[in-house]
Each structure stands twice: as structure tokens, then as C-alpha cells.
Amino acid sequence: xxxxxxPINDFGPAMKxxxxxxxxxFHVFLAQFAIGGGMLxxxxxxxxxxxxxxxxxxxxxxxxxFLVLVSFIMGAVTGVGMWFTSIQISPxxxxxxxxxxxxxxxxxxxxxxxxxxxxxxxxxxxxxxxxSARMTLLVLYAVAAWGSLFWINGILSWQxxxxxxxxxxxxxxxxxxxxxxxxxxxxxxxxxxxxxLVACVVINVMPGLDRPTRSVLINHAAHFLLxxxxxxxxxxxxxxxxxxxxxxxVTGGSPAMSMFLAIGVGSSLLVGAYATIxxxxxxxxxxxxxxxxLCALAMAATAGGEFVREGARKPxxxxxxxxxxxxxxxxxxxxxxxxxxxNDPFPLQNAADYPTQQLQLGAKVFRFxxxxxxxxxxxxxxxxxxxxxxDDQRRLMIAQLQHTKPFMPPFSGSAVELESLVQLIGWxxxxxxxxxxxxxxxxxxxERIQTWLDEAGTAQGSRNPQK
Amino acid sequence: MQSVFxxxxxxxxxxxxxxxxxxxxxxxVFMNYVLAGTWYLxxxxxxxxxxxxxxxxxxxxxxREWLPFMLSAAITAGIAPLLFVxxxxxxxxxxxxxxxxHRWMAILPVLxxxxxxxxxxxxxxxQAWPRxxxxxxxxxxxxxxAFIAWSWTENHLLSINAGAWAEHYAAGNWMYKSREVLPRLxxxxxxxxxxxxxxxxxxxxxxxxxxxxxxxxxxHRMSMLALAGLVTSAVAAALYAVAIPxxxxxxxxxxxxxxxxxxxxxxxxxxxxxxLQVRRSAxxxxxxxxxxxxxxxxxxxxxxxxxxxxxxxxxxxKVLFPLHKxxxxxxxxxxxxxxxxxxxxxxxxxxxxxxxxxRRES
Numbered sequence: 001x002x003x004x005x006x007p008i009n010d011f012g013p014a015m016k017x018x019x020x021x022x023x024x025x026f027h028v029f030l031a032q033f034a035i036g037g038g039m040l041x042x043x044x045x046x047x048x049x050x051x052x053x054x055x056x057x058x059x060x061x062x063x064x065x066f067l068v069l070v071s072f073i074m075g076a077v078t079g080v081g082m083w084f085t086s087i088q089i090s091p092x093x094x095x096x097x098x099x100x101x102x103x104x105x106x107x108x109x110x111x112x113x114x115x116x117x118x119x120x121x122x123x124x125x126x127x128x129x130x131x132s133a134r135m136t137l138l139v140l141y142a143v144a145a146w147g148s149l150f151w152i153n154g155i156l157s158w159q160x161x162x163x164x165x166x167x168x169x170x171x172x173x174x175x176x177x178x179x180x181x182x183x184x185x186x187x188x189x190x191x192x193x194x195x196x197l198v199a200c201v202v203i204n205v206m207p208g209l210d211r212p213t214r215s216v217l218i219n220h221a222a223h224f225l226l227x228x229x230x231x232x233x234x235x236x237x238x239x240x241x242x243x244x245x246x247x248x249x250v251t252g253g254s255p256a257m258s259m260f261l262a263i264g265v266g267s268s269l270l271v272g273a274y275a276t277i278x279x280x281x282x283x284x285x286x287x288x289x290x291x292x293x294l295c296a297l298a299m300a301a302t303a304g305g306e307f308v309r310e311g312a313r314k315p316x317x318x319x320x321x322x323x324x325x326x327x328x329x330x331x332x333x334x335x336x337x338x339x340x341x342x343n344d345p346f347p348l349q350n351a352a353d354y355p356t357q358q359l360q361l362g363a364k365v366f367r368f369x370x371x372x373x374x375x376x377x378x379x380x381x382x383x384x385x386x387x388x389x390x391d392d393q394r395r396l397m398i399a400q401l402q403h404t405k406p407f408m409p410p411f412s413g414s415a416v417e418l419e420s421l422v423q424l425i426g427w428x429x430x431x432x433x434x435x436x437x438x439x440x441x442x443x444x445x446x447e448r449i450q451t452w453l454d455e456a457g458t459a460q461g462s463r464n465p466q467k
Numbered sequence: 468m469q470s471v472f473x474x475x476x477x478x479x480x481x482x483x484x485x486x487x488x489x490x491x492x493x494x495x496v497f498m499n500y501v502l503a504g505t506w507y508l509x510x511x512x513x514x515x516x517x518x519x520x521x522x523x524x525x526x527x528x529x530x531r532e533w534l535p536f537m538l539s540a541a542i543t544a545g546i547a548p549l550l551f552v553x554x555x556x557x558x559x560x561x562x563x564x565x566x567x568x569h570r571w572m573a574i575l576p577v578l579x580x581x582x583x584x585x586x587x588x589x590x591x592x593x594q595a596w597p598r599x600x601x602x603x604x605x606x607x608x609x610x611x612x613a614f615i616a617w618s619w620t621e622n623h624l625l626s627i628n629a630g631a632w633a634e635h636y637a638a639g640n641w642m643y644k645s646r647e648v649l650p651r652l653x654x655x656x657x658x659x660x661x662x663x664x665x666x667x668x669x670x671x672x673x674x675x676x677x678x679x680x681x682x683x684x685x686x687h688r689m690s691m692l693a694l695a696g697l698v699t700s701a702v703a704a705a706l707y708a709v710a711i712p713x714x715x716x717x718x719x720x721x722x723x724x725x726x727x728x729x730x731x732x733x734x735x736x737x738x739x740x741x742x743l744q745v746r747r748s749a750x751x752x753x754x755x756x757x758x759x760x761x762x763x764x765x766x767x768x769x770x771x772x773x774x775x776x777x778x779x780x781x782x783x784x785k786v787l788f789p790l791h792k793x794x795x796x797x798x799x800x801x802x803x804x805x806x807x808x809x810x811x812x813x814x815x816x817x818x819x820x821x822x823x824x825x826r827r828e829s
Contacts, residue, residue, distance in 0.1 A: 004558055007565045007636040073582045076542050081575040083549065088568060091561035098553045099790075103799025109546045110803075110810040116543045117814040120536050121821045133824040140813055171798035347637045 013378025027078040034071035036195025038142030049131035092326040093317040108151035115144035182238035196224035204288035225275035246312040264304025267297045314407040323409035332458040340413035362424030387429035394422045399452035402461035415449040472723045479795035490547035497541035499662035509605035526685045563626035581611030653703035660696025664689040672751045683751040690746035731769025737762030
């Protein structure tokens with residue numbers, strides 16, 4: 001059987017999703033800052049050259065240096081880092097995305113190149129150029145930055161809502177999928193808001209500006225926060241474009257995801273209300289500390305939103321195509337027959353820690369099928385989640401996993417493998433007792449497991465079994 | 468494969484290979500500039516006599532000014548070959564990434580730190596610092612890039628040695644020890660100096676193009692850098708040839724790779740002759756920079772192809788072809804070509820617009 005086995009790394013008590021999530025949130029925040037920053041620069045350049053705001057030019061030059069130092073370095077490197085981290089977490093997922101959308105990624109690369117060239121031209125020579133040349137470079141920079149969002153948005157939204165691509169497999173159907181437009185518009189507004197908030201911080205720390213000048217600049221920057229009033233509508237549109245079960249997880253079905261959605265929505269509301277009522281309407285001055293606090297809230301909103309977007313795909317990484325443990329739905333039946341780790345060429349790194357062959361097999365099954373989302377004892381640990389169950393409960397729950405917990409993929413191994421996993425969890429729960437002996441496999445137990453596996457079937461479960 | 472590489476490969480494989488090689492060469496030019504440029508500045512911070520007013524020499528000043536942009540360009544240009552390598556050699560590339568996990572992920576913070584250090588190094592205030600401050604700062608920056616180069620080399624060698632994967636994983640090794648690592652790294656490092664000399668040579672030529680009857684500043688130094696790099700890279704290449712298995716060596720010098728050995732060797736010769744001419748003449752002449760550019764392109768193309776031959780010789784090509792065919796069946800190539808042309812034109816337009824603006828200003 002030609003299954004692409006990879007050497008899976010153990011991150012100890014840290015859940016792999018948290019690792020990529022942390023980097024992802026940081027990168028998304030920086031990238032959206034760069035996108036909104038480009039637009040904000042164009043706006044301030046326009047204010048300057050039309051005589052609407054005299055200190056705008058000084059701000060553009062100061063802010064652009066900050067933009068380059070933050071987004072060109074941290075943004076670019078964490079962007080590459082996302083690729084590297086994705087490989088560490090799920091090489092098969094990123095491989096599938098590259099296979100399907102490599103030309104789109106290549107298009108995005110051409111926009112990166114334009115962004116770098118236009119950005120550096122402005123960075124090095126902007127102060128010596130006339131208004132027309134400055135505006136040209138800034139517009140090209142802003143278009144390139146937003147263009148990179150346009151292209152990557154198609155790939156990321158495809159993961160959650162592949163839509164009719166599942167039938168046609170054409171690139172346009174995959175790219176312009178059901179959540180493409182709401183996601184793009186929503187992210188555009190987020191980018192504008194983040195850029196405006198960071199601008200408020202920068203204005204407060206820029207040397208040579210007096211209080212009235214800062215106030216004028218902040219009030220102009222606040223114009224970029226105003227479109228946040230459309231966020232609730234766009235957010236609802238985005239949510240409605242999701243599959244029903246994904247929507248159900250975040251709106252109460254999963255407490256953790258609902259909580260993260262609430263953090264995202266709540267933080268956005270607070271920022272939006274302060275911006276609209278306080279800064280724009282009330283013309284309030286916003287000092288550096290408050291601006292930083294608002295940025296932190298925006299970061300919390302980003303974190304909540306990204307967590308929800310990632311979590312809503314469960315049990316898939318590419319909806320209906322690839323399960324979160326990197327197994328194709330079409331492979332489940334075969335793996336149940338052959339065993340999921342029978343042909344895995346990579347031995348355990350710490351085989352000596354497991355005193356019996358059955359526990360070693362269980363460890364390999366855990367590594368292959370569970371470790372992408374679970375730890376044994378740590379974040380989302382199996383010991384904590386299932387340690388208090390009896391062996392029989394574990395057998396039943398794991399055998400019928402996709403039905404007992406519909407955000408889980410079906411178990412994709414043999415009955416022997418399932419029993420090994422159950423014994424491993426029991427052994428770990430008991431604190432790895434010494435003197436464990438090779439367990440004989442009771443045919444009756446195996447038969448029972450097989451019956452449960454057969455009853456569950458190999459297809460994905462549904463919240464509503466009638467469907 | 469019993470013919471000259473890559474003749475006989477299916478067209479999807481050829482297409483991705485072509486794109487990979489072209490984009491890799493672009494990336495390598497920027498990468499070489501950064502690697503050799505940092506090393507050069509480190510050496511200069513130790514040995515070069517300072518002017519009384521603390522202003523840097525034209526060579527060092529130009530390098531300091533351009534290194535951050537060149538690194539940015541190297542990272543951006545590196546995205547494309549990183550994309551195509553995933554299509555061409557997905558399983559090998561991903562497996563090596565996973566096996567070299569700690570080292571591989573460490574290159575990200577190291578790269579960020581080295582990037583910021585380049586900006587710090589560029590600051591006028593820092594340039595006026597005493598040597599015992601600037602030298603360690605430079606050395607730290609160079610160490611960052613050297614670490615990344617070393618990690619890439621090990622990662623690449625691990626990716627083409629499937630036989631070592633299971634053992635490497637089981638042992639939980641952080642390093643991949645192979646007799647090929649050091650000579651291969653030496654080829655890349657030494658080979659980066661002729662690239663630096665050429666790109667910096669063009670920059671110095673441009674900066675001094677309007678100065679008549681004047682010995683071009685940096686001419687002698689660029690030629691010495693290039694010649695030293697060429698000689699050292701040839702020695703390193705010979706050592707690397709000894710380090711690789713005999714059957715791979717035979718494939719390179721035999722039926723698969725002889726045109727590329729010839730191409731790389733000829734390019735080396737053209738570069739050597741050009742830099743000798745630069746050394747003899749009083750100025751950085753455009754003609755010799757142009758011939759050296761052609762030579763460098765020949766050498767880089769030949770070397771990149773030999774690199775792929777070494778890789779292909781150790782891989783099961785039959786497994787790869789269906790994957791490339793499958794990847795080539797997805798749409799989007801025409802969109803890529805369209806935006807490639809449009810955005811390349813806009814990049815050129817940006818540069819022209821700045822030139823026009825600066826002319827107006829002066």
C-alpha cells in the first residue's frame with residue numbers, strides 16, 4: 001500500500017495546533033498590518049499632496065520606516081515560517097494545497113516581488129521624490145500587498161469551504177469558493193483597522209510632533225477604523241457561508257470554539273466602539289498606552305478569529321478531502337484492513353520506554369492517528385480526556401469515534417491496533433507502572449471491537465445521523 | 468536515465484524542473500551577495516584602516532547600505548524555488564524538514580535576528596563604534612547566515628539519502644553527519660564571492676560611471692575577491708567530487724552531466740579571464756563586467772544542473788513522474804504567466820520612476 005508515511009515529531013505537552021496557531025496568529029497580524037499599512041500610506045499621501053493635512057507627509061515617511069522594519073522582516077520571515085511549520089504539523093495537507101494551488105501561490109509570489117521593489121524604492125528614495133512619484137510607489141505597494149491577501153485568501157478559504165470544487169476540481173471553483181468574498185472583505189477591513197491602530201501607536205512615539213499635530217494625525221488615522229461598522233454584517237455573511245456543522249461548532253456546539261468566537265467578536269466590538277464613538281465622533285486624543293491596549297485587543301480578535309477558522313474545519317484539514325490526521329476518507333477502509341502502521345517505516349524514537357510490543361504498537365498508532373491534535377499528557381491530552389473511562393468504554397468510543405464525537409475522524413486502523421491504543425492509554429493513565437507484561441489478545445474483545453468498527457462504518461459521522 | 472539530463476523526462480517534470488532551476492539561480496544571486504557580503508564586512512571591520520572622519524569606504528558603505536535589501540530580495544526570491552521543490556521532490560523535502568526539525572525551525576529566529584543586525588550595522592552611529600564592538604556584531608550576523616547555510620546543506624543531503632531516514636529518526640539526531648557536508652558547504656561559500664564581486668562591481672561601476680579619468684574605487688578589491696573565490700570554489704568542488712559516491716561522480720562526468728560540467732567549467736574560465744582583465748585595467752570596464760556576468764550565469768546554471776543530477780541519481784524517478792503529471796493537470800499556469808509579466812513590468816516601472824524622480828531632483 002502506497003501511503004506517504006512521514007517521520008512525525010513529538011512536541012511533548014504542547015499540542016501541534018497550538019504551535020502553528022501561535023505563529024499563524026502572529027504572522028496574520030503582521031501581514032494584515034502590512035496590507036492595511038499600504039492603504040493608510042496612500043490615504044495620508046493624498047491628504048498631504050492635496051493640502052488637507054500638512055504633517056501627513058512627515059508621518060508617511062516615519063510610518064513607512066516602521067512598516068518596513070516590522071513587516072518586511074518579521075512578516076516575510078514568519079510567512080516562510082508558516083510554510084515550514086505547516087510541514088512540521090501536516091506535510092500531507094500542505095502538499096495537497098501546493099499541488100492544487102501552486103500556480104496561485106506562484107502568482108502571489110509575483111505580488112510579493114512587486115511589494116518588495118515598490119516598498120524599498122519608497123523606503124530608500126521616497127523623501128527625495130515628488131508627490132506624484134511617491135503616490136505611484138505607494139499605490140503599487142498597497143495594490144501588491146492587498147493582492148497577496150486576495151490570492152492567499154482563496155487557498156485558505158478553500159480548506160473550509162471547497163464548495164463545488166469537490167465535484168468539478170477546477171481551480172476557479174476552488175479559488176472562488178463560497179467563503180472567498182466574505183472572507184476577503186472581512187480581512188480587508190481588519191487590515192485597515194490594524195493599520196490605523198498601529199498608526200496611533202507610531203504617531204505617539206514619533207519624535208518632533210507636538211500634541212495638536214498628533215491629535216490631527218490620529219483623527220485622520222481613525223477614518224480607517226470607521227469601516228469596522230460593516231464588520232458585523234460581513235461576519236454574519238462569512239459565518240453563513242460555512243457548512244452547517246462547522247457553524248454549529250462555533251455557535252455553541254463546542255464550548256472552546258464558542259468562547260474563542262466570543263473573544264474575537266467581543267474584542268472587535270470594543271475596538272470598533274472606542275474608534276467610532278471615542279476617536280471619530282468624540283475626537284478624543286488617544287495616547288500611546290491606550291493605542292497599545294487597542295492593538296492588543298485587535299491581536300486578541302485576530303487570535304480568536306484564526307482559532308475559530310482553523311477549528312471549524314474539524315474533522316478535516318481540507319473539508320471532505322483530507323482528515324485532520326492526514327488520512328484521506330477513501331483510505332480509511334483499507335487501513336482498517338491492513339492496519340494503519342503496519343507499513344510505517346519509522347520506528348519509535350523511545351521504544352525502550354514501552355515495555356511490551358502491544359504498548360509499542362499503541363504508541364505508533366497514537367503517533368500516526370492522534371498526535372496531530374492530541375498529546376498523551378498535556379494540552380488536549382488523551383489521559384485527561386479518556387483516563388477515567390473503563391477499557392470497554394474506550395474501545396467503544398474510539399471504534400465509533402466519528403459518531404460519538406462528530407468533529408473527530410473515524411478510527412482508521414485494525415481492531416488489534418485499537419486495542420493496543422486502549423491499553424496504551426490505560427498504561428499511561430496508571431502512571432506507566434513497571435512490570436507490564438505482554439498482554440494476550442482476547443479474541444472475544446477483538447471480535448467485539450471489530451463489530452463496533454463495522455457498525456460505525458468508515459464514513460464520516462454527522463451531527464444528525466438521519467442525514 | 469541513459470541520456471543527457473533532463474532529456475527524456477516527461478514534460479510536466481521538465482516544466483517544473485525548468486522553473487525550479489531558473490528561480491533557484493535568481494535566489495542564489497541574492498543569497499551569495501548576503502553571505503559573502505557579510506563575511507567581507509566582518510573582515511573589513513577587523514583589518515581595514517578607518518578614515519579620520521569615520522566615513523566608510525565606498526565598497527563597505529555600498530555593502531552596508533544594500534545588504535538589508537539584498538536579504539529581503541533573497542527571502543522573497545527564495546519563495547518560488549521553495550514552492551517548486553515541493554512539487555518536484557515533495558516527499559524527500561518534507562521528510563528532511565521533519566527529520567531536521569530542531570535545526571530547521573531554528574533558522575527562522577536566527578534569520579530574523581540576523582536581519583535586524585544588518586539594519587543595526589547599517590546605522591551611522593554604529594559604524595563609528597570601535598572595532599571591538601563592530602567586529603563581534605558583524606561576526607554574529609555572519610554566524611547567523613552561516614548557520615542557515617549549514618542547515619540547508621544538511622537538509623538537502625538528508626533529503627536525498629532515503630536510506631538514512633529511519634535510523635536518523637529513531638536516534639533522534641539533531642545533526643546529519645555526512646562526508647559531503649563540509650565540501651558541499653565550501654563550494655557554496657567560496658562560490659558566493661565571485662557573485663558578490665560581480666554584483667557589487669556593477670554597483671560600483673554605476674556609482675562611478677560619470678567620474679572621468681579616474682581609477683575606479685574597488686576595482687582591485689573586486690577582482691581579488693572574485694579570483695580568490697573562483698580558485699577556492701574549484702578546489703572545494705574537487706573535494707566534493709571526491710566525497711560523493713563513485714557512481715554519482717561517474718553520472719556527472721559521464722552520460723548524464725558532461726554538458727553541465729563543461730558549461731560550469733567554461734563559465735568559470737570566462738569569469739577568471741574577465742576578472743584578470745579587470746585587474747589589469749585602470750577602471751571597472753563595462754565589457755569585462757558583462758563577460759563575467761555571462762560566465763557567472765553559465766557557472767550557476769551548470770552547477771544547478773549538476774546539483775539536480777546528484778539528486779535525481781539517488782531518487783526513484785518512476786515515483787515522481789505521476790505526481791508531477793497530476794500537479795500539472797491543475798489550472799492556473801496562464802494566470803501565473805500573465806501576472807508574472809505584469810508585475811515584472813511594474814517592478815521595472817518602479818525603478819524607472821525613481822530614476823526619473825531623482826534626475827529631476829538633481
